[in-house]
Amino acid sequence: MHRRSFLAAVPGVVLLPGSAFAEAQQTGAGVAGSQGAPGPGQGGAATPATPALPKRWVAGTDRFLRPDVAAGDRPVGASFASRTAAYGLNGAAGTAHPLATQAGIDMLRRGGSAVDAAIAINACLGFLEPTSSGIGGDAYAMIWDPKQRKVVGLAGSGVSPRGLDLATVQSRARGGALPPLGAVTVSVPGAVDAWWTLHKRYGRLPWAQLFEPAIAHAEAGAPVPDIIAYYIRRSMAAFRRPGAGIEETANALRTYGLADGKGPATGQIFRNPDLARTYCAIAQGGRDAFYDGDIARTIDRYFRRIGGWLRFEDLAAHRSEWIEPHRTAYRGVDVHALGANTQGIATLQMLNILETFDLGDEGFQSPSSIHLQAEAKRLAYEDRARFYADPHFSKVPVEWLISKEYARQRAKLIRRDRILDPVYPGQAPSRGDTTYFSCADKDGMMVSMIQSNFRGMGSGLVADGLGFMFQDRGQLFSLKDGHPNVYAPGKRPFQTIIPGFATRGSDPWMSFGVMGGDMQPQGQTQIIVNRVDYGLEIQSAGDAPRWHHEGSSQSMGEDGPGMGPRGLLRLETGVPAATRQSLADIGWTIGEPDGGFGRYECVEHRMDGGTRVYAAASEMRADGCALAY
Incomplete structure (x- = not known):
């Protein structure tokens, strides 16, 4: 294009x-x-x-706010685009940190597969971007398998400790939900086994080679870029706060806090020799070193010492799961999503509802376009709160939820001149801070992968001498009796992390994702709408100003109080003022931009005659970059 x-x-x-x-x-x-x-x-x-208005950027402040100043003018492309996509014939990668992107490209140049590149990238990000990723968290992936010519999915999601019962969890609740920090939120980390499982099927390079860049960076250190430094400092402040509920903070502050425990300043060099040693052990011993070896025993001893519940036996029993992605057609494009215990099908539900409207005729960034998209989100997220859960424990009516007929029924509820109030989930028929990256190789394999510790850096807990933080994913369990996502020992919590993938006909098109909790289906939908309905190319589709609706019903501790029955519609500054005013006039409560609009990476596959061409895009909301060669 x-x-x-x-x-x-x-x-x-x-x-x-x-x-x-x-x-x-x-x-x-x-x-x-x-x-x-x-x-x-x-x-x-x-x-x-x-x-x-300020006349200059004051040293030491996080932002230079000049709402009267817009970005410079590009001679071609969208007026709001930040840069041009990177193009290449042999491979591509886009990540949230330039050094991680370089590591992925290096693996591809060595003859590695896209999966090899993805593992090397993820290992690097665990050191370089600990605010969003790490081996204490889970991972999900969708892969375009060029031999099978299909999208395959992998769920690397760990379960809750088998020795932690519902009564104990309920005793730790705050305001009807699990607290955001501490041992009660920790579930088995799934990332390392996900890497191993992917490599066993699709890897070309030796396993140990994939960890070389991450080990080198962790030992030598790397300057911390602006956004990552900002979020590390915020996390350190949260961990030090009185009443945070974390059983032990000395390890986290020693690992990430630097000399004063407050975290790095922008550009300051950060090292993590403990993580380097942990990576060395995994490089030499494979996934068993983590789940059935010395690392697992160290984790067991640590949680016993602090009064937590994660045990060696929980780690030893963990295995990733190959799953069949779901998909829906949207105006000639097939959009794929993972089910399992994720929110992935919310993207499909939103797109199915929006397909009943002519968004192209509504106009890019128009009030009616954003209104329709936000209402589709509200409808889909009511179902998300009611039905989404671990399918090994609950029967989730996925086929009904993503059906076109159900979408048509839901779309009829939307009114153009007012907000739907109240909004309810459908009646099911009776029946028995996250990192994203994408890469592609010379043989046509494409990997869409997302990995996270969930909220912020995670639970606040770092096991003795291991150099990584455990996820707080368990906060997303429900504590409501009878809810499909209610806490149970050995159960996977509801997951927000979702990779994205789109195909056209029998060919891959986009390996993409938008990071950020409940923003992810909203962001994925906006990317597809921008590309399909408004004709934007891969870079401007991500740079376009976004909306983020907060306050849908749920039974987890994800949204804060005080949203009101209609929630809060946050709009980025770049949304036209006339659109903002029109949305307020029909009843939307407009919220301030808060940085929660997600971060996008994408690799696009296209053909020029008989030659494969990759285009890779990143965006200004993260510290990353996209490269191709």
Whole structure:
């Protein structure tokens, strides 16, 4: 597909008469809010003026906020795009850290498969981006298998400790949900076994070779980029907070806090020799070194010491699971999603609902387009809260949920001039901070992989001398009796992490993902809509301003209180002011941008005659980059 100019119909900042933006232009005043957006409950009304706009970026501050200044002008492509996609013939990778992307490309140049590159990338990110990933967490992948010519899926999700019962979990609840930190939220880490399982089927390079870049970086150290440094510091502050509920914090502060326990400054060199030693053990001993060897015994001793529940036997019993992805057709594109215990099918539900509307005719970034997308989200997420769970414990009516007929029924509930209120899940028929990366190789294999410790850096717990934090994924269990996702020993919690994949006809098209908790299906849907309905290419589809709706029903501790029955619709600053005002006029409560709009990576497959071409994209919301060769 040729790049083309795409100029937004409304500029990123429109000076409405009487608006705070207009006042700022006339008086030199600033705009209230983190990025000049209306605050929660303000419904898009003008906000009071604040002190004069800053003249320069003050050293030591995280942001330089100038809502009156837009990005520079690119001579081609979308006016809001940050860069051009990277193009190559032999392979591509996009990750949230440049050094991880380079490691993936290096494995491809050595003759490795896309799976080899993905494992090397993930190992690097566990050191380079500990705010979103690490071997204390889970992993999911979708792979385009060029020999089978199909998308295959892998679930690397661990279960809750078998020695932790529901009564004990309920005794630790806060406000009806599990706390965000501490041992009660820890489940078996699935990432290392997922890597091993993928490598056994698709790897070409020796297992130990895949860990060489990560070990070298962890030993020598690497400067920490802006966003990662910011989130490490926030996590360290949360762990040190009185009443955080973490059984032991000394290990986490020693591993990630640097000399003062507060975390690295931007550009400061960070080292993790403990993680380097752990990686060396895994490189030499494979997955058994982690689940059935000295690492597992160290983990067992640690949790016994602090009064936690994870045990050697839980680790030894863990195995990843090959699963068949679900899919739906959307205007000539097949979009694939993992079921299992993830929220993956929410993307399919949203797209099925939106297919009943002509979004292309509504217009890019128009009020009606965003309204329809947000309402589709609200409908799908009611089902998410009611039905999604570990299918080994509960019968999840997936085929009904992702059916076109059910989507047509749900779409009829949406009104263009008002917000659906109240919104309920469907009636099922009776029957028995995350990292994402994508890479592709010279033989056509493409890997869409996502890996996470869940909220922030994880539980706050780091086992003695191992150099990684355990996930707090267990917080997403429900504590409601009879709910499909209610806590049980040896059960997988509901998962937010989902890789994305799209095919066209019998060919792969996009290996993509959008990181960030409940934002992930919302972000994936926006990427597909931007590409299919609005014709954006791979880079501008991710750079386009996003919306994020919060406050749907759920039984987990994911959203904060005070959202109201309709929730909160957050809009990035780049959403046209006229669109923002129109959405407020029909009743949406507009929230300030808070950085929670996800982070996107994508590799696109295309053919030029008989030659394969890859395009790779990253975005400005993360510290990463995309490369191809």
